[in-house]
Amino acid sequence: MARINKLVDHEDYISYLAMIDQLEKKRYFCKHGFEHGLNVARITYAYILEQGVMVISKEAVYAAAFLHDIGRWVEYQTGEDHAEASARLALPLLKACEFNSEEIDLILRGIREHRQHSAENLSLLGKALVLADDWARNCRNCLAQDQCYKFNHAMRQIMY
Numbered sequence: 016m017a018r019i020n021k022l023v024d025h026e027d028y029i030s031y032l033a034m035i036d037q038l039e040k041k042r043y044f045c046k047h048g049f050e051h052g053l054n055v056a057r058i059t060y061a062y063i064l065e066q067g068v069m070v071i072s073k074e075a076v077y078a079a080a081f082l083h084d085i086g087r088w089v090e091y092q093t094g095e096d097h098a099e100a101s102a103r104l105a106l107p108l109l110k111a112c113e114f115n116s117e118e119i120d121l122i123l124r125g126i127r128e129h130r131q132h133s134a135e136n137l138s139l140l141g142k143a144l145v146l147a148d149d150w151a152r153n154c155r156n157c158l159a160q161d162q163c164y165k166f167n168h169a170m171r172q173i174m175y
């Protein structure tokens with residue numbers, strides 16, 4: 016996982032997380048720091064393994080998960096959809112960490128798709144990120160249930 020270790024040590028990745036951390040200081044709902052990326056990475060990878068069709072490297076799956084929300088600070092500041100902003104910010108990071116063009120295409124597509132809950136024709140990685148992004152949350156014990164647009168009965172049933 017050398018490329019993932021390089022990614023999470025990259026100064027730009029660290030600075031994006033620091034900006035998100037700052038902007039989410041008073042956020043009542045789920046936050047989007049390193050822990051969220053790691054949880055989504057592990058669940059995304061497990062889900063893809065369960066499908067039995069590993070068409071993408073483990074490092075690419077983890078990269079997509081760690082990068083899927085790095086544009087959150089852009090959304091907070093400009094209103095731009097963070098899936099698009101994250102994909103844009105991810106590109107130079109992926110190049111710097113030596114992901115190849117085929118991997119980069121799959122990762123960026125997955126990041127762009129990660130909020131498209133009801134879309135058809137999602138890539139496997141995109142669908143896995145959509146699911147993992149919800150499954151990574153501890154909605155069952157969350158104090159913000161009443162005010163969270165994401166919370167519903169299904170989200171309370173965290174074991175699928």
Ligand SMILES: [Fe+2]
Binds near residue numbers: 129
């Ligand atoms: Fe997101």
Ligand SMILES: [Fe+2]
Binds near residue numbers: 051
């Ligand atoms: Fe997320």
